[in-house]
Amino acid sequence: xLERVGFDGTSMSYETRTVEWRLPDAGCYFEAERNAxxxxxxxxxxxxxEALEAIRIALENGLKQYARGNEFVLPMxxxxxxxxxx
Numbered sequence: 243x244l245e246r247v248g249f250d251g252t253s254m255s256y257e258t259r260t261v262e263w264r265l266p267d268a269g270c271y272f273e274a275e276r277n278a279x280x281x282x283x284x285x286x287x288x289x290x291x292e293a294l295e296a297i298r299i300a301l302e303n304g305l306k307q308y309a310r311g312n313e314f315v316l317p318m319x320x321x322x323x324x325x326x327x328x
Contacts, residue, residue, distance in 0.1 A: 244325055245328075248327055248328055249325045249326065249327055249328060250325065250326045250327070250328050251325075253325050254324070254325040255323070255324045256321065256322070256323050257321075257322045257324075258319055258320070258321050258322070259319065259320050259322055260317060260318065260319050260320075261317075261318050261319075261320070262315045262316065262317060262318070263315070263316040263317075263318045264313050264314070264315050265305075265313060265314040265315075265316065266312075266313055266314075267313075267314065268302040268305040268306070268309075268314055269298070269302060270314075271305060271316070272297070272298045272301045272302065275301075
């Protein structure tokens with residue numbers, strides 16, 4: 243399929259990379275999803291104020307396990323796919 247659209251099908255590589263997302267407080271993650279996300283922001287925008295507050299509290303409680311000193315360190319993963327054009 244890659245070759246049909248102009249890529250070298252034998253050049254593909256796939257790798258999972260992990261990084262740490264450092265947040266100053268637990269509320270930062272909720273605000274990032276609410277204001278910078280796409281799908282999640284749309285879902286959150288349709289919630290009642292009561293549901294939105296319950297979601298915020300649940301997220302903040304879930305993040306407690308990632309507390310390190312004065313910050314929260316979330317493990318994040320990304321799948322990196324590389325392929326060359328012919």
